[in-house]
Amino acid sequence: MVSKRGIQVDPDKIKVILDMPMPRTEKEIRGCPLLLYLSVSDMTLGCMLAQLDDSGKERAIYYLSKRMLEYEMRYVTIERLYLALVWAIRRLRHYMTEYSMYLISHLDPLRYLFDRPTLADHLAPLPTIKSRPVDDDFLDEEFVAMTRLSGWCMYFDGATNHLGYGIGVLLVSPQGDHIPRFVYLTFPNYHPTTNNIVEYEACILDLETALELGITQMDVLGDSNLVLRQVQGDWKTKYAKLKPYHAYLELLIKKFEGLKYIHLP
Numbered sequence: 070m071v072s073k074r075g076i077q078v079d080p081d082k083i084k085v086i087l088d089m090p091m092p093r094t095e096k097e098i099r100g101c102p103l104l105l106y107l108s109v110s111d112m113t114l115g116c117m118l119a120q121l122d123d124s125g126k127e128r129a130i131y132y133l134s135k136r137m138l139e140y141e142m143r144y145v146t147i148e149r150l151y152l153a154l155v156w157a158i159r160r161l162r163h164y165m166t167e168y169s170m171y172l173i174s175h176l177d178p179l180r181y182l183f184d185r186p187t188l189a190d191h192l193a194p195l196p197t198i199k200s201r202p203v204d205d206d207f208l209d210e211e212f213v214a215m216t217r218l219s220g221w222c223m224y225f226d227g228a229t230n231h232l233g234y235g236i237g238v239l240l241v242s243p244q245g246d247h248i249p250r251f252v253y254l255t256f257p258n259y260h261p262t263t264n265n266i267v268e269y270e271a272c273i274l275d276l277e278t279a280l281e282l283g284i285t286q287m288d289v290l291g292d293s294n295l296v297l298r299q300v301q302g303d304w305k306t307k308y309a310k311l312k313p314y315h316a317y318l319e320l321l322i323k324k325f326e327g328l329k330y331i332h333l334p
Contacts, residue, residue, distance in 0.1 A: 102169035103130070105157060109149040112137055116157040118164065133160055145246035147282075221287035224333075225275035227267035234262060236271035238278055250278055268293035269314035272300070276321040285326040292333045301330055 101121045108115035118131040137144075141152060154172070158165065220243030227236045234254040241247055252274060256262045272291065279287055291297060298304040299315055300322065306315040322328060 102171055103164060104171050104173055105161070106173050107150060107153045107157065109146065109153050112142060114149070114153040114156060116153060116161075118161060131161065131164075133157065145248060146242070146244065147246070147248065221279070221284050223275050223279055223287050223289055225268075225271040225289070225291045227264065227269075227271040227293070229262070229264045229267050234267050234270075236267060236274055238271065238275045240278060240282070240284075250274065263310075265293070265295055265308070265311060266314065268296045269311060269318070272296050273314065273318060273321065276318070276325075280321065280324055285324075286328075287325075288329045288331055290331045290333055294332050297330045297332050 104119040104121070104127065106117040106119065108117075113134055113136050115132070115134040117129055117133075119127045119129050122128050135156065137149075137152075141149070144152060164170070222241040224239040224241075225236070226238075228234070234256065235251065236254060237249065237251040239247060239249050252270075254267065254270060268291070272289070272293070275289060275291075279285075289297075295304065299306050299311075300318050306312050
């Protein structure tokens with residue numbers, strides 16, 4: 070509004086703003102938290118950012134998708150979801166610095182990314198490329214409660230030679246995805262180590278990995294007849310150095326709904 074006094078704001082046009090009540094809580098200042106949905110398929114990643122309105126209904130704010138690179142398409146489902154999460158966080162970081170954010174996912178392993186990652190170290194620096202907005206419809210979504218399905222198999226094995234000690238496990242999902250994990254062990258010189266101790270370490274890593282991923286039912290496969298027989302109670306654990314391992318395994322076993330042991334000759 071222009072007058073003899075110069076250019077001034079028209080009071081009628083800013084009345085609504087002036088009459089707005091002053092925010093009194095952090096929620097009124099920041100608004101409702103944001104909801105992040107992830108989607109993965111054989112070739113693409115997608116995400117949707119939403120927010121609840123005053124009526125409690127979700128309103129979409131932002132859509133993103135990207136086509137995976139050729140080597141990314143070889144990732145297993147869990148790795149693709151990790152990739153989607155890292156990519157979405159980088160792309161939407163300007164929202165995350167200002168708002169609380171909830172990750173909506175039916176796949177339990179995502180939550181362990183922040184606590185005790187169990188997959189290969191290459192997941193953290195996964196590369197991303199520019200993305201573009203897409204329509205509301207993401208095809209071939211893989212929102213499945215994978216860890217609650219039956220059909221999981223876990224292989225464990227230990228190795229002892231002049232180079233040292235190593236253990237490894239291989240988790241196979243009902244869909245046929247392979248998730249390996251390997252650990253190099255070191256023992257002090259005053260602590261003589263036997264092959265059976267190393268096999269116990271491998272079996273412990275086996276069960277710990279499954280629990281970290283939320284798996285409560287699976288087949289346990291290994292070539293150590295002694296470990297498998299002792300954990301099932303068929304054989305007694307007489308060797309003093311194996312008793313602490315056996316006791317710890319029993320604590321882990323109680324956390325599962327069902328385990329089936331299979332000896333690989």
